[in-house]
Amino acid sequence: MSAVLDRPATAAPGAEPEAGRRRIAIRPGAWLTWAALAFFFLNLLGVIGTVLLNSFGRSWFRSWLPGGWTAHWYSDAWTEFSLGQVLGTTVEVTFLVVLISLVLAVPASYALARRDFPGKKLVMGLFVLPILVPPIAYGIPLATVLYKFHLAGSVTGVVLANLVPSIPFVVFTMTPFIEQIDPRIEAAARMCGAGTRTVLTRILAPLLLPGMLAAGILVLVRTFGMFELTFLTSGPTSQTLIVTLFSAVNSAGIRSTQSIDAMAVIYTGTMAVLLLIALRFVNPTQLVARSSD
Amino acid sequence: MTVALPPTARRPALRHRLAERGVDRTLLLVLPGALAVIALFCYPFLYGLQLSFQPASGGVLGAYHAFFSEPFARKSIWQTFSLAIPASLINVGVSVPISYRMRRDFRGKRLLLALLVVPITLGTVLTAEGILEFYGPAGWFNHTLNLLGLASSPVQLTMDYTGVLLSLIISGFPFAYLLTHSYLSGIHPSLEKAASTLGADWWQRFRHITFPLLLPGLMTTFCLSFVMAFAVFPSAMMVGDPDGKTHVISIEAYEAALEHFDYAQGCADAMIMTVLMLVVIVAVTTLRSRLYSGSTGGKG
Numbered sequence: 001m002s003a004v005l006d007r008p009a010t011a012a013p014g015a016e017p018e019a020g021r022r023r024i025a026i027r028p029g030a031w032l033t034w035a036a037l038a039f040f041f042l043n044l045l046g047v048i049g050t051v052l053l054n055s056f057g058r059s060w061f062r063s064w065l066p067g068g069w070t071a072h073w074y075s076d077a078w079t080e081f082s083l084g085q086v087l088g089t090t091v092e093v094t095f096l097v098v099l100i101s102l103v104l105a106v107p108a109s110y111a112l113a114r115r116d117f118p119g120k121k122l123v124m125g126l127f128v129l130p131i132l133v134p135p136i137a138y139g140i141p142l143a144t145v146l147y148k149f150h151l152a153g154s155v156t157g158v159v160l161a162n163l164v165p166s167i168p169f170v171v172f173t174m175t176p177f178i179e180q181i182d183p184r185i186e187a188a189a190r191m192c193g194a195g196t197r198t199v200l201t202r203i204l205a206p207l208l209l210p211g212m213l214a215a216g217i218l219v220l221v222r223t224f225g226m227f228e229l230t231f232l233t234s235g236p237t238s239q240t241l242i243v244t245l246f247s248a249v250n251s252a253g254i255r256s257t258q259s260i261d262a263m264a265v266i267y268t269g270t271m272a273v274l275l276l277i278a279l280r281f282v283n284p285t286q287l288v289a290r291s292s293d
Numbered sequence: 294m295t296v297a298l299p300p301t302a303r304r305p306a307l308r309h310r311l312a313e314r315g316v317d318r319t320l321l322l323v324l325p326g327a328l329a330v331i332a333l334f335c336y337p338f339l340y341g342l343q344l345s346f347q348p349a350s351g352g353v354l355g356a357y358h359a360f361f362s363e364p365f366a367r368k369s370i371w372q373t374f375s376l377a378i379p380a381s382l383i384n385v386g387v388s389v390p391i392s393y394r395m396r397r398d399f400r401g402k403r404l405l406l407a408l409l410v411v412p413i414t415l416g417t418v419l420t421a422e423g424i425l426e427f428y429g430p431a432g433w434f435n436h437t438l439n440l441l442g443l444a445s446s447p448v449q450l451t452m453d454y455t456g457v458l459l460s461l462i463i464s465g466f467p468f469a470y471l472l473t474h475s476y477l478s479g480i481h482p483s484l485e486k487a488a489s490t491l492g493a494d495w496w497q498r499f500r501h502i503t504f505p506l507l508l509p510g511l512m513t514t515f516c517l518s519f520v521m522a523f524a525v526f527p528s529a530m531m532v533g534d535p536d537g538k539t540h541v542i543s544i545e546a547y548e549a550a551l552e553h554f555d556y557a558q559g560c561a562d563a564m565i566m567t568v569l570m571l572v573v574i575v576a577v578t579t580l581r582s583r584l585y586s587g588s589t590g591g592k593g
Contacts, residue, residue, distance in 0.1 A: 033390045044412060044463065046433050047423030054426060064436065108326030110319075117315035123323060130334045132574060133567050134524030136543040138334060140550045140563040141341025164333045167326050225416055227527055232551065245418040246527055257422070264419040271414040279410070 048268075055261035074266070077259040081244055083266070090224065090240040093155060097162045097223045098216045104163075105170035106212060110204075112171065113178035127168040135228040138164065143232040153235025161229040169222065170215045177211035210281070217278040225271060241267050345561035356561035366545050366562075370569065373523060373541040376454070380461035381518035384469035385511055392474040393503075396482070406474075409467045420460050421531035425451050428459065456532035457539045461522050469518045476510030477503075505585060512581040516574050523570055542566050 055073055057066025077083060112123065130138065142161055146152035151160065181204075189203045224240070231243045239247070245267060248260050304310075311317065348355040360366045395402065412420075428434045430447035438444040450456055480503060488498045526543040533539030546566060550559020 029390070030394060033394050036387060037391055040466065041408065043427070043434075046427040047420065047463065048411075048415070050426040050433060051419055051423045054422075064433070104326045104329050107322035108324075111322040115315045115317070115319055117320060123327060126327060126330055126335070130330060132520060132570070134520060134543070134570060136524050136526055136546060137563045137566045137570070138338055140546055140556075140559045141344070142333065142337040143550070144344065144556045144560060145337040145340050160333055163329060167329055171326060227417060228524070231527075232547075242416055242418065245416070246531075249418055249421070249531055257426075260418075261422055264416065264422055267416050268414055268419050271416060272411075275410065275414050279407075 051261045051264060054258055055265050057258065073256070073258040073262040076256075077262040077266070080259060081248060081263060083241075083244075083263070086239060086241055086244045089155065089238055093158050093162065093230070093238070093240055094220055094223045096155075096159045097166055098219050100159070101163055101166035101170050101219055102212055102216055105167045106174055106208065106215075108167075109171045109174035110178055113175045114183065127171050130164050130168050131172075135165065135226070136232075139229050139232040142229075146233055152233050153238060155238045157233045158230050158238050158240070161233040162223050162226055164229070165226070166219045166223065169219060173215040173218065174208075174211055177214075178208070181207050214278075214281045217274070217281060221271070221274050221278055224274060241270075341560035342564060344557050345564050348557040348561070349555070356558045357565070359558060360545075360561060360565060365540065369540050369542045369545045370565075372539060373525075373543075373569075376457055376461065376525060376529075376539065376541065377519055377522035380458055380465060380522040381469070381515055383462060384465045384518050385473065385515050388466065388470040388473040388514075389477075389507070389511070392470060392477045393499075395474060396477060409470055412463050412467045415464070417460070417464070417527040417531070420463055421528050424456055424460055424463075424532050428456065451532055453534055454538045457525065457529050460528040460532055461525060464528075465518050465521055468521065469514050472514040472517065473507075473511065476514070477507055479510075480506050509581050509584050512577050512584075516577050519573060519577075520570065523566075523573075542569075 053066055054060055056069055056071060058068035058070050060066040108127075112120070139161065142164065143152055146157045146160065151157040185207075186199055186203055189199050194202065225242060226240075227242050227246065230240050231246065234240070234243055241263075245260070245263055248263065308317075345356050346353045348359070351358055395405070415423075426432055428450040430449075434450070435444070435447040438448060450459070484502055484506070485498050488502050493501070524543055525541055526547065529539045529541045529544060533541075542562065543566065546559055546562035549555050549562055
């Protein structure tokens with residue numbers, strides 16, 4: 001598996017000896033690494049597996065498997081936590097956040113990608129801070145302000161709070177994307193007599209659309225999974241799925257763990273589908289490397 | 294903002310001079326986003342800062358004094374660090390050898406990458422429930438230990454420091470790995486090959502070539518992992534020790550603000566949290582700026 005890197009340097013320096021042959025024996029270091037990875041996956045499988053089995057189990061005590069199988073925890077969870085309404089709110093919040101953050105941040109990233117101006121570092125710093133400061137730390141003052149303006153507890157408050165990390169996120173995803181679009185295309189269009197509006201709608205919009213789609217989907221995934229900010233600013237009618245889940249765990253005792261697990265499976269399933277869609281448009285390793293530096 | 298001055302004969306218009314430095318109407322596009330961040334991030338932050346100096350009792354610094362004079366609150370700083378630093382060190386440290394192995398193309402690499410993304414979808418609640426059930430006294434983990442004869446009585450792993458650390462690793466490792474992987478694939482293999490032709494063995498190549506080139510990237514990864522682990526909140530409440538060893542600073546801040554409705558105290562805690570966070574980030578970034586930062590010869 002790791003033939004090239006592990007080939008001892010004693011083998012004829014310079015030349016590429018016997019390129020076709022691979023060493024069968026793997027060094028202890030390699031064994032250790034793969035074992036560590038396998039152990040991680042085994043534990044991960046256990047963690048996911050127990051929750052999944054428990055959500056379908058009748059009762060589960062000290063045995064390897066639950067005592068019997070049933071699907072009624074899912075319908076229980078659906079009615080008990082009024083998941084229909086919760087999912088409605090989640091979708092509403094998520095789409096509003098995606099839409100507003102794209103509308104606000106894409107123009108900003110266009111200007112940041114195309115212009116070099118005095119104070120650019122300051123503006124960049126302004127956008128970096130909400131990513132660096134943990135959500136709880138700015139969420140508490142933000143919730144205080146929202147309570148002051150009577151916005152906390154409503155869907156508006158939740159959307160406003162979720163915009164804080166989303167706008168910088170779109171800026172940092174879109175800026176390198178726009179930088180790679182050749183500005184000469186715009187210049188050519190202008191030379192052919194296109195006005196600003198035409199350049200925007202006919203030239204830039206089609207070129208930006210893939211990037212906006214990618215950024216939008218990533219914001220969607222993030223907002224769907226954003227716990228802290230929604231938790232701090234939501235009221236009973238504006239909870240998203242993850243907050244409802246957390247409250248269900250915290251008020252445990254009346255709730256059966258099985259229906260909580262069923263709800264957690266619903267959450268993870270939705271999240272996995274969203275992430276799969278996102279991965280069709282973005283390569284994760286490229287994205288993190290770009291957005292981090 | 295463009296200010297149209299009447300053009301004088303000798304000097305070009307202010308508008309043109311500004312445009313030469315990159316200031317023109319395009320910059321107005323920054324305004325909506327910047328104003329939103331100022332209104333939703335900077336204003337609340339400054340509001341919270343001044344609110345933290347106006348506690349119900351104890352004068353200007355009363356809230357800060359209250360935090361540092363109460364041992365339970367003061368200890369939450371230590372508890373946060375003792376969770377966040379090991380978690381991010383483990384996550385970054387383990388992802389180095391794994392991504393080192395993953396540099397080459399082999400069958401199933403895409404699948405392995407996809408599997409590593411799975412924990413991102415789990416969410417804190419499923420992770421917490423899973424940890425409680427899998428590592429719990431009656432869970433599969435203790436069952437297996439018992440079967441293998443490694444432990445006669447169940448090992449305590451949940452509702453404890455270990456449980457929170459486990460949840461931080463499960464949620465943080467894939468993230469650290471993806472970052473490390475992309476930094477490592479930015480280092481061109483020809484550099485190692487060159488060292489190899491000079492007779493460097495595996496360890497020398499890693500020690501003197503790859504590791505120094507990778508170190509700045511690792512420090513960035515450490516910073517971001519640390520930010521994630523430092524803010525640990527829901528999992529510390531669900532799998533942690535309810536009132537002792539995992540009382541982290543974010544729980545302290547949350548309880549002050551939204552359970553006792555003492556917004557001044559909550560904001561003061563949030564400010565302390567931000568300052569601690571920024572101190573660590575500035576320290577790591579300063580260290581990082583002393584390292585080599587040039588071409589790594591790769592695509593990254």
